[in-house]
Amino acid sequence: MGIVAKRIAMAKSHLKIMENKYTNETNLSIKQSKIYSPKDFLQKPHIKYTHYANLSFKEENTAHAANNLKNIYPNLKTAILNFADYLTPGGGYLNGSGAQEEVLCHESNLYSVLTNFTDFYQWNREHINHHLYQNRAIYSPNIVFTNLDGTLVNKFDVITCAAPCYNRANFDNISYRTACEVLQNRMYFVKTIAEENHVNNLILGAWGAGAFGFRGKEVAKMWHQIWAESSPVENVCFAVIEHISTNNVDIFEAEFS
Template identity: 35%
Template sequence: MNLAKIAKETLKIVDQGYYEIDHKVHSLKLSRDEIDEVIVVKPELVRELSEEAREYEGEGIIEVVGKDSFEAARSLKDDTIVLNFANALNPGGGFLKGANAQEEALCRHSTLFFSIGNKKASEMYHYNFENLNGFDSEYMLVSPRVEVFRDAQGVLSEDSFITSVISYAAPNLNGRAGHISKRYLMPVMKIKIRDLLNVCIHFNYRNVVLGAWGCGAFGHDGQEVAKMFYSILVEEEYRNHFDQVVFAIPTFASSRKNYEAFEEVFHQTQS
């Protein structure tokens, strides 16, 4: 089955509330209201959070794993949030057309699209479209309950699980940010990473699944992005506000270089 057909099947599963494996019916665990729920995090709140006291002291474990994001989340505790490398203008990116970047895979394998693609969530996309600049906004979407019912290969699972997802767009070097000098872009990327972690802390998530954010389809250099995350998590000690920080980066050919970059940068910090 091609990826566009899998996407359509995912929409059908969520609409009907169940799927079948070998003629056995598996009902979704979440209600439609729970699936559609989304918290729109506005730039004003993001700016306030930069000054918010961060009291929780966690274990601060950092791992780099050769897995996809949901595969990594499955093994973590309930208070886990997964970073979706969001498209700033279109919910799910090219999900419905069969594209295969990280966001599209998350939408194919779960109920995520119904949270980030609803009317309430559209506030973020409308704002980004009307305020055209290469940096994109500080808007984020938190989907508190996302049910994952496919494995990393897109196969329906007999054991679905529920996690949270935060959708945030990195500047797209292959799109609107392509004309921006690194001199201006790199400091903005660091601010965005810090803002992302502040929002996760604010909503009391103790475990976070990150990745090579902005690399791949958006064109950022894996080594540079890894060093930015290292600077904030280790040198600024943001790691201590989480129990576990996992960088989930698949090791297939197109992302192997990014996996190796993060593994190299975080090698000495991993338990």
């Protein structure tokens, strides 16, 4: 069995476990999820906090980084950024893809939550914006993360938000500089969502670097600029694992270690 076929089989098996074992938790996360769009923060005044987030780097996947921070700070709210597909809940989870969003779905009940937001994704499909997409997100509390057999490991809040896709926007004559400006604005959008929901620990990463066409060094520096501003968020961890043809681990380690 090839890797794609294996992932498809694992996804189907995992989805069945989530549906059988965590229906109540899934329904509660759906009920408590919030949809964010650009207009939500148009009138929000700029707040100057007295605290600055502690920034760190870990060479590990998103869920592992969240679990490690939760073990250190068990009483603090921990949230993670889902590097979302703008058009499809869970991206290629059921089709054997293995990017960050799909890995999160393999580890949790996130897919079962996101598939209930059909109107959110339908609106997105009608507003592609030259593949820069829009500042749109779903904040889902208490997503269940499990072992392969379905036993509970932890619960984390998840911010589902898509980065702009420069590799596609480029074909619509969108400049790299313009795409970077959109990405940095969306980073600020994510930061504001975390602050609005009183997140203490936040797991981010090389969002947009790689398949979406942004250079890792610039992504890391943009994140650093965003978090140079004060924030009530206490700890921000950049969790990065290496992929073929990128050196994002070295880049983010140099930027945040």
